[in-house]
Amino acid sequence: MGTWGMGHFDSDTAADFAGRLDDTPPAEREAVVKEALAVTAGTRAGEYLDADDGVVAVAAAALLAAQRPGGTPVDSAYAPDEPVPPLAPELRELAVRALDRVVADASELLELWADVGEGEEWSAGVRSLRAALAAGGQEAG
Template sequence: MGTWGMGHFDSDTAADFSGSLDDAPPGKREEMIREALAFAARTGPEEYLDADDGVVAVAAAALLAAQRPGGTPVDTVYGPDEPLPPLLTPDLCELAVRALGRVIAEESELLDLWDDAGEGEQWSAGVRELRAILAGADAAAP
C-alpha cells in the first residue's frame, strides 16, 4: 500500500486523487468528491471494500471536514493545490459519514492492512474523528 504515514493524504492513492482534483475543471471537483464517497458508502457490508477506494473516500472526507468548524485544514503537500469550492451541503456530509463508517467496518481492506501493520486502532481513531467532525458531534462516533 504505497503509504508513508497515517495522515489522510499520506499515500500514493490519496496523492493521486489530489492531483486528479487539481487537474479537473473547478465545476467537476465536487462531483469527483461525491463519487468517491458514494462508491464507498454504497459498498454493502458483505462486500469487500478495496483499499484504494477506502483511501480515496477518506481523503475526500478530509477535504469536507477541513471546511467544518473544528476541522483540520489540509495543509500537506500531498493534498490538492487548487482551492476547492465550499462543499458542505448536508447531503454530502451525510454521505461522507456513511462512507467513513464503511471504511472502518469489517470487510474493509484498508482497515485490514492497518490492522496487519499493528496500527489499526490508531488509524481508525483518525477516521472516527473525521466522522465526528462531519456529523457535527463533539466526540468520535463509533
C-alpha cells in the first residue's frame, strides 16, 4: 500500500497527488481536486473502489476541509508545497459523497485498513473529515 500512517497524506499515492497539484498551474488546481473527488463519488455502490482512488479523494477532501472557517490545516511534509487557491464551497457536497463511498462496502482502502486491524480508527478519521465538510452552510469562498 505504500502507507506509513493514517494522515491524509501519509502514503505514496497521496504524496503523488500533492506533487501533481504542485505541478499544476494555480488556476487549474481546483479542477484537479474536483476530478479526484468526482472519480470516487461517481463509483456506484457495490462497484469495487480502487484504493488509490480512495486515497486521492481523502487527500482532496482534507484540502477542502482545511479551507473551512476554523478548519484543521493540512500539516504534513507530504502535502502540497504550493498554496491551494480557495476552492469552491460547492465542492463540499462532492467531497462528502466521495468520503461516504470510501468507507462503504466494496472499498479496497477500507479493506486494507481492516486487514491490518486499523479499520475502525481509520474510518473514524474519515468520518471526522466528512463531518467537518458537511457542517454548516455554504460560505462564500
